[in-house]
Amino acid sequence: MNTNLQTPEAMRAALFEILHNFAPEADLNSLPADAPIREYLDIDSLDAFNILVQVHKRFGIEIPESDYGKLVTLNNIISYLTK
Numbered sequence: 001m002n003t004n005l006q007t008p009e010a011m012r013a014a015l016f017e018i019l020h021n022f023a024p025e026a027d028l029n030s031l032p033a034d035a036p037i038r039e040y041l042d043i044d045s046l047d048a049f050n051i052l053v054q055v056h057k058r059f060g061i062e063i064p065e066s067d068y069g070k071l072v073t074l075n076n077i078i079s080y081l082t083k
Contacts, residue, residue: 011059011078018054022047033074055081 016028023041031040038048052071056063059081063071071077 008078008082011081012074014058015055015074015077018051018058021054022051031074033078035074036072037074038072 012033019026019028019031019037019041022043026041031037037043037051038045043051049068052063052068055061055071055077061081063080067080071080
C-alpha cells in the first residue's frame with residue numbers, strides 16, 4: 001500500500017478522487033460514509049466495478065470478486081483497505 005494513503009482521511013480523499021472520475025457532477029462532500037455509493041451517485045454496475053479496479057490500482061490491494069459485495073460504502077471500503 002502507498003504509505004501516503006494510510007490514514008482514513010487520506011484514503012477518503014483518494015477515494016473521492018476516484019469517485020469524481022465516475023460522477024464528476026456529484027457533491028462528494030455530502031456523500032454519507034455509510035450510504036451505498038452506487039445508489040447515492042446513481043452509477044451502474046460497470047462503473048461500480050471500474051471504481052473497485054481503480055481502488056486496486058491506487059492502493060495496491062487485491063480485491064477478490066467474492067468481496068465486491070462487501071464494498072458498497074465509503075466506510076466499507078476504508079475498513080477493507082485498513083485490514
